[in-house]
Amino acid sequence: MTAQRHTAEQVRAWHEDGAVLLPGFLNAEEVAPAVRDFETLYPDCVTGADNPIQLTADGNVGAFNPDQFSHFDDLPFACSAALNMIALHPAVMALARDALGTHDVRLYQAHTWAKVTGRTDYEQSFHCDFKNHTLTVPADVAELRTINMMIYFTDVTDSHGAIHYVTQSDSDAVTGADRTMFPSDLQQRALKQRERSGAAPAGSIFAYGIDVYHRGTNLTAPGGRRFTLTASYKAAGNDQIGWSAWPYSFFKPWHLIIEHATPEQLTCLGIPAPGDPFWTKRTLRRAQERWPNWDLAPYAAALP
Ligand SMILES: O=C(O)CCC(=O)C(=O)O
Ligand SMILES: [Fe+2]
Incomplete structure (x- = not known):
């Protein structure tokens, strides 16, 4: 696939270590409008305070606190299409x-998160994220795993709250x-003795899974x-993984995505591809009425 920006070695490392850093995945032209969207x-x-809040004594691991999650929002976002389309970026989907x-993947979680110096102490303790992605435990079967990508839009150094993690073999x-x-x-x-940093420039991706120890760290810059x-993302049909049910937030600006996404990108949200039996003259008519600016031509062209 021409959209590919990752290497086979990075995917192998992700499987083996539970996490991998992909530096410079998005380019400056992709990052800049998304930064404006964050603002x-x-x-x-837009800027943090001069001095950090530090609740955690140096050398200790931190703890979760609700203030860490104060600037956190689920897809879609009330800004331009740029940031809304990042989770459906062809190279991100290819990864x-x-x-x-599997070719058939679903986006099941997409949220933005802004952290600034001085709002709270962002230092967390080590955890695996499977608590809120499944009611069971991480799968042993590779296709039933999840890939969770933290995409950076600002430079993330160790004084900008880089995620820290421990490879599976180290933990x-x-x-x-x-x-x-x-x-x-x-x-x-x-674990703290063995932790590595996910520090990387804007545009980088930290790809991990729900079965690897990691923790948020404080912003001190x-x-x-x-x-x-x-x-x-999860494989289509992996019903035990979840986070967002997209129609639940029907009141949010979905048109920003529907009007800009290709049919292939929309499959990632569970919208059937052209040629799927869901599409009939009637469903096309009703979909067009709901989203007047949706280009449904490829779906119409594939009707039997
Ligand atoms: O934002 C981060 O660096 C990590 C946060 C995290 O792991 C969590 O809240 O589960
Ligand atoms: Fe986490």
């Missing part, structure tokens, strides 16, 4: 397909391979800000 969405996050080993020595969601205090300290979008 529209979060006008009080998801390769990682999950196995601490917790064993049956990783619990929340390790003990003793294990937390041992004077005036610092960190803009990220997390986009998570």
